[in-house]
Amino acid sequence: MSHFHNPIHTSQPDTEQAIDRTVPEFPVAESVDEDNYFKTNIPPPYLDELREETLEFIKYHQENTGKKIALVTSGGTTVPLENNTVRFIDNFSAGTRGATSAEYFLELGYAVIFLHREFSLLPYSRHYSHTTNCFLDYMTQIDGKIEINPKYSKRMLEIYQKYQYARDQSLLLLLPFTTVNQYLFSLKTVSKTLHLINTKALFYLAAAVSDFFLPISKLPEHKIQAQDHNGGKLVVNLDPVPKFLRRLVDSWAPGAMIASFKLETDENILLKKSRQALKRYNHQLVIGNLLQTRKKEVVFVSKDAASEPVWCRLTDEELKLGVDIESLIIPHVIKAHQEWIEEHE
Ligand code: 9Z3
CATH class of the missing domain: 3.30.505 (SHC Adaptor Protein)
Known part of the structure; x- marks a missing residue:
């Protein structure tokens, strides 16, 4: 659309060059793994607030709307390599699946808890962000005033009306995470809180969760210095993330x-x-x-x-x-x- 946007896309790797390194499956998390993980890793400081917000949202819908609830997870999780994080491992997910799915759940009568990677795509605003078009490309100048370009206004009005409805009816609760550790603590807390009140909720797990991480016990506090390592090489040795889905099924939200x-x-x-x-x-x-x-x-x-x-x-x-x-x-x-x-x- 705009002359400022060039058609080169850098997010598609050259798959011809790929090496096959098949990693064997590691076992599902048992309750000792859960205890271990949540005892030895540190919960995010805002976890109580997250619990309160979740509780308030579920109670509101239980008492006022009777709507079914979907917990949608969305976006990628990061794996920090330092506590004061300069470097981290990430994955490709932009949160398109989660944000788009949340819109359809809302449209079809659900209230949605959207546990998402902070700054990834959000329902409704996704239509105008992270795309190849800058939001300014949707605007136009008429008589020295800025307006939505009439070319886009019909579609934007439709999206705006859905957005406004979800916002005014308090149908969408946005809960963010960034690291895989924050994701795991949040998923556990939100699931248990949700299940306490509403045992018929739907869990829709679309987040791209890292399979590997660096436990807090091995995490350096400060930025890793090049000279700390043999010949300036950085060798990263990651632990497997316990397979928590089984704990969700058996213990956090059984049934x-x-x-x-x-x-x-x-x-x-x-x-x-x-x-x-x-x-x-x-x-x-x-x-x-x-x-x-x-x-x-x-x-x-x-x-x-x-x-x-x-x-x-x-x-x-x-x-x-x-x-x-x-x-x-x-x-x-x-x-x-x-x-x-x-x-x-
Ligand atoms: C998905 O498979 C999602 O559909 C995508 C969506 C991440 C592919 P985008 O955000 O992509 O729209 O660009 N999510 C699940 C990924 C995941 O980590 N699954 C685990 C696994 O495959 C199981 S829970 O082992």
Whole structure:
């Protein structure tokens, strides 16, 4: 659109050059791993505030609207290499899946707790941020005054009205995290608080959670100096992040409806890994997706032994028109949630 934006995109790695380093699966977290993790790592200082906000939100909806609640996690988690963090490991996720899904949950009658990576995409504002267009490109100058360019105003009004409704009805609670440690403490706290009051909530876990981290016991306080290391090399030795999904299923929100995403880059193992995740964590639904095609197809793998995997795909035409795949995913997940509620009543 604007002459200022060039068409080069730097976020696509050259996959031809990739080396296959298959990492074996590590075991699910048992309660001792949970105890260990939460005893030896430090909770974020704002955790009580997070709990209070969650409680207030759930109570408000229980007493005033009776709306179903979805906890949506979104965006990537960081792994700091220093306590006063100059460097950290991150992943690709911009939070598109989570932010877009939250919009469809809201539209279809849910109240949403949005546990997201701070500064990643948010419902509604995502349409105008982090894109190749700067928000200024949506504006125009008329008689020395700045206005929304009429070309975009119809669409923007539609989005604004949905945003305004969600805001005025207090339908969206935004809770941020940055590091994987903050994410884990927050997920545990929010899940337990939610489950205390509302055992029929839906968990929709779309955040891209790091599999590896540096425990606080090994974290240097200050910026790592080049001369501290052999020949100036930095060797990073990371621990596996305990597989907490099993703890969520068994202990934090037992019996809740949980949908998790499984991310792979190799299409040959996506179904196997998705089935394996369902078996290991014993929850209700895994939505498999490939990094390369995540915006146009996903596969639903559910617990029902008789059910075959269900693929959900956008047509080329729909893709061209900018249809969100989440407009197909969310109704499917809501249907599963509804059936699950009826089964458990
Ligand atoms: C996903 O698979 C999400 O769909 C994406 C969305 C992260 C691919 P974007 O933010 O991407 O729209 O750019 N999330 C789950 C990723 C994850 O960490 N899953 C764990 C795993 O695969 C299981 S909980 O092992």
